[in-house]
Amino acid sequence: EGSTVRPLEIKKPSILVKNVRTKPVITALPTDDVEDVAGKLVKNNINHLPVVDGEGKLRGIVTSWDIANAVAKGKKKLADVMTRKVVIAREDESVDVVARRLNKHEISGLPIIDKDNKVKGMITAEDISMLICNGQRRGKNGGSL
Amino acid sequence: EGSTVRPLEIKKPSILVKNVRTKPVITALPTDDVEDVAGKLVKNNINHLPVVDGEGKLRGIVTSWDIANAVAKGKKKLADVMTRKVVIAREDESVDVVARRLNKHEISGLPIIDKDNKVKGMITAEDISMLICNGQRRGKNGGSL
Ligand SMILES: C[S@+](CC[C@H](N)C(=O)[O-])C[C@H]1O[C@@H](n2cnc3c(N)ncnc32)[C@H](O)[C@@H]1O
Numbered sequence: 001e002g003s004t005v006r007p008l009e010i011k012k013p014s015i016l017v018k019n020v021r022t023k024p025v026i027t028a029l030p031t032d033d034v035e036d037v038a039g040k041l042v043k044n045n046i047n048h049l050p051v052v053d054g055e056g057k058l059r060g061i062v063t064s065w066d067i068a069n070a071v072a073k074g075k076k077k078l079a080d081v082m083t084r085k086v087v088i089a090r091e092d093e094s095v096d097v098v099a100r101r102l103n104k105h106e107i108s109g110l111p112i113i114d115k116d117n118k119v120k121g122m123i124t125a126e127d128i129s130m131l132i133c134n135g136q137r138r139g140k141n142g143g144s145l
Numbered sequence: 146e147g148s149t150v151r152p153l154e155i156k157k158p159s160i161l162v163k164n165v166r167t168k169p170v171i172t173a174l175p176t177d178d179v180e181d182v183a184g185k186l187v188k189n190n191i192n193h194l195p196v197v198d199g200e201g202k203l204r205g206i207v208t209s210w211d212i213a214n215a216v217a218k219g220k221k222k223l224a225d226v227m228t229r230k231v232v233i234a235r236e237d238e239s240v241d242v243v244a245r246r247l248n249k250h251e252i253s254g255l256p257i258i259d260k261d262n263k264v265k266g267m268i269t270a271e272d273i274s275m276l277i278c279n280g281q282r283r284g285k286n287g288g289s290l
Binding site: 034035038039041042043047063064065067068069070071072103106108125126129 | 179180183184186187188192208209210212213214215216217248251253270271274
């Protein structure tokens with residue numbers, strides 16, 4: 001009485017961000033025209049571009065949603081519509097943690113940065129859901145909601 | 146020999162599209178200006194708008210990605226950039242099936258339509274991942290990848 005039995009906690013080794021296969025990163029500059037950035041998104045069939053300075057350090061992020069925002073507000077320069085406070089992922093973080101961060105902030109992609117703030121890649125909800133689906137769905141009949 | 150033991154298949158009742166809590170649907174018309182559609186996406190903080198005709202029947206879909214496309218190509222009318230071949234969900238389909246359809250087509254939202262082709266709502270990867278997370282993650286330590 002007064003004491004509870006705790007279930008044995010089994011720790012699985014977690015997958016780190018640097019081990020996830022992501023697409024090669026494409027970036028934009030704050031001085032870019034919205035029109036050129038839109039072209040980059042469309043040409044590469046992507047939805048997120050990290051915005052970097054001349055040294056490759058992270059300065060912001062832009063998505064096609066920000067382009068829609070620029071159109072709605074008549075803004076022409078990326079600096080006027082990019083998001084400056086970027087939620088990021090670090091190479092040595094576990095994918096679990098990053099997945100929860102994506103959920104918490106209701107966003108679909110994070111720039112991966114190293115200790116010098118340089119952009120190494122982007123990790124997206126799609127990259128992660130690929131992992132989750134492969135890990136959790138065992139066999140054809142295991143995935144019923 | 147020659148025969149295999151099949152695991153007992155347990156059928157859980159599946160959740161249907163019409164039982165998923167989705168946001169109220171906002172639509173666009175093919176004749177709308179790209180600029181106005183961009184404003185609708187931004188104002189409502191959404192990413193997809195089903196495009197309907199005067200009777201509310203589905204004619205296409207537009208996302209902020211298509212707005213970026215319009216900017217890149219200098220198009221002004223929604224009809225010039227909307228996607229006409231729309232992947233859809235029906236009210237009586239199970240969410241499992243819809244989740245697999247989203248994955249297969251690498252898209253994040255499907256208009257829900259009734260038998261008359263009228264738009265009833267949108268179901269998004271976000272709506273579904275909400276369900277999956279609530280269903281599969283039992284307790285704090287159950288979600289390790
Ligand atoms: C980033 S994806 C680009 C995909 C690219 N067009 C392709 O198929 O490789 C965005 C495109 O998917 C389209 N899309 C989004 N939801 C859709 C749906 N339910 N059915 C058909 N197309 C859809 C959008 O209209 C937009 O053109």
